[in-house]
Amino acid sequence: MPLISSVSGIRGTIGGLPGEGLTPVDIVAYAAAYGKFILNKARTKPCRIVVGRDARISGEQVCEFVCNTLIAMGIDTVELGLSTTPTVEMAVIAEQASGGIIITASHNPEHWNALKLLNEKGEFLSGEEGAIIRDYRNNGDFRFASIQDTGIRTVKYDYLEYHIDKIMALEEVDSEAIKKAGFSIVVDGINSVGGIAVPALLQKLGVRKIKIINGEPTGRFAHNPEPLPEHLQDLTHGVLTNRADIGIVVDPDVDRLAFICENGKPFGEEYTLVAVADYLLQKKSGNVVSNLSSSNALGIVAQKYGGKRYTSAVGEVHVVQKMKETNAVIGGEGNGGIIYPPLHYGRDALVGIALFLTYLAKLKEPVSKVRQKYPDLFIAKSKISIPGTIQTEELFSRIVTAFPGAVADYTDGLYLALQKKWIHIRKSNTEPVLRIYSEADSPDAAEMLAKSVKKIIE
Numbered sequence: 001m002p003l004i005s006s007v008s009g010i011r012g013t014i015g016g017l018p019g020e021g022l023t024p025v026d027i028v029a030y031a032a033a034y035g036k037f038i039l040n041k042a043r044t045k046p047c048r049i050v051v052g053r054d055a056r057i058s059g060e061q062v063c064e065f066v067c068n069t070l071i072a073m074g075i076d077t078v079e080l081g082l083s084t085t086p087t088v089e090m091a092v093i094a095e096q097a098s099g100g101i102i103i104t105a106s107h108n109p110e111h112w113n114a115l116k117l118l119n120e121k122g123e124f125l126s127g128e129e130g131a132i133i134r135d136y137r138n139n140g141d142f143r144f145a146s147i148q149d150t151g152i153r154t155v156k157y158d159y160l161e162y163h164i165d166k167i168m169a170l171e172e173v174d175s176e177a178i179k180k181a182g183f184s185i186v187v188d189g190i191n192s193v194g195g196i197a198v199p200a201l202l203q204k205l206g207v208r209k210i211k212i213i214n215g216e217p218t219g220r221f222a223h224n225p226e227p228l229p230e231h232l233q234d235l236t237h238g239v240l241t242n243r244a245d246i247g248i249v250v251d252p253d254v255d256r257l258a259f260i261c262e263n264g265k266p267f268g269e270e271y272t273l274v275a276v277a278d279y280l281l282q283k284k285s286g287n288v289v290s291n292l293s294s295s296n297a298l299g300i301v302a303q304k305y306g307g308k309r310y311t312s313a314v315g316e317v318h319v320v321q322k323m324k325e326t327n328a329v330i331g332g333e334g335n336g337g338i339i340y341p342p343l344h345y346g347r348d349a350l351v352g353i354a355l356f357l358t359y360l361a362k363l364k365e366p367v368s369k370v371r372q373k374y375p376d377l378f379i380a381k382s383k384i385s386i387p388g389t390i391q392t393e394e395l396f397s398r399i400v401t402a403f404p405g406a407v408a409d410y411t412d413g414l415y416l417a418l419q420k421k422w423i424h425i426r427k428s429n430t431e432p433v434l435r436i437y438s439e440a441d442s443p444d445a446a447e448m449l450a451k452s453v454k455k456i457i458e
Contacts, residue, residue: 005134006429011105011114014058022113024065031069033136034117042098048076050091052083053103054253055192055217058113062103074145076152080159082193082217084254086348087163092122104253107226123345124317164201173354179206181361183245186238189215190225192252201350211242227251227258229266240264246367250349257336257349261368270295272336274374276352279359281305286329289322292415293424293437294334297377313412315429320345380446383433384457399456423449
């Protein structure tokens with residue numbers, strides 16, 4: 001399968017031929033290209049890059065290739081070992097590093113891996129910066145250091161504790177209220193770093209009744225790692241069997257978050273951001289940001305407090321950029337990604353958990369009752385495999401023609417705004433597919449929209 005390059009980095013399936021899979025040749029080449037980019041950009045030297053990884057089977061091997069390449073270029077590395085994506089982002093800031101690399105393919109299956117590339121602010125690179133790195137890689141224009149000038153390797157395993165302490169210090173996180181609530185919680189760690197990070201946070205928050213499933217960080221994922229309802233049967237069973245108050249699941253690198261209600265029903269990945277925004281906007285009014293593929297429910301909540309929802313293209317870097325432009329109180333993506341600026345500008349499931357549990361403790365209501373506070377909007381998500389050479393202009397033109405009266409937005413693929421409905425069609429940043437998202441006021445209506453689009457594409 002061809003390597004996929006996007007605003008968040010480079011990813012692919014492990015093995016195969018160079019240029020087709022994520023092979024040692026590709027890993028070294030991209031790490032060297034990123035190293036050159038950092039060296040050219042850095043104002044002071046020596047440069048330092050923070051590196052962390054999720055628990056994928058290939059993670060340790062990929063980490064060795066990455067770190068040894070950077071060291072050979074004269075760049076110091078600070079290696080965190082098993083780590084969440086938001087922890088690496090925060091460590092870049094704390095270390096005053098020149099950048100960071102997270103070795104994770106996020107929600108992709110275990111045979112995938114990736115290099116997620118960060119700048120000196122612990123944020124993802126822009127599209128323009130990514131293009132520069134691709135040019136360096138394609139030209140093979142690297143220079144390695146002499147033996148006297150090679151980088152220094154440092155290992156630090158305490159940054160998860162640092163990350164959690166920063167969350168605990170937030171004014172909006174009330175650990176006393178959470179402890180007093182006496183929550184019983186089931187956690188699905190997806191056999192990655194979530195099985196370590198989430199229980200550590202919950203214990204610090206004062207939660208005593210914690211049941212962990214799929215908690216060993218073996219990298220052999222117990223189920224499809226994308227935290228969608230159809231993949232969470234084990235967690236649902238755990239919540240019901242243990243009569244728990246809530247079930248919590250994250251993706252392999254802990255930047256996406258979803259909940260299961262006490263009655264075994266999904267809270268809805270889209271409503272993670274909605275509920276946390278509802279809590280925060282009660283304290284400080286302002287704007288919110290989510291990507292085009294996220295629910296209109298966020299806008300409805302923001303409007304209630306006199307704020308406005310702004311949209312961006314899909315991808316954390318685009319959401320962050322729009323958040324800064326609009327001075328947003330909170331932002332994120334409808335996949336359960338929470339970005340809370342007082343902590344850092346990155347999707348962070350851990351801060352999402354702390355804020356949601358605080359809200360839940362103060363409401364003193366079951367999770368299912370909290371979900372009922374928000375409008376019932378339903379998103380249908382589907383995808384179609386496509387060749388990498390597909391041209392979308394004619395395709396989008398035909399789709400627009402099929403929906404007369406819709407308002408078209410070409411910010412990111414094609415977004416069609418209809419009466420209380422929308423459709424978003426775009427090339428994936430992480431897979432060779434065309435993604436089709438649609439939202440309506442019933443599951444059937446959302447599915448019908450998606451099917452009508454798929455029929456045109458097929």
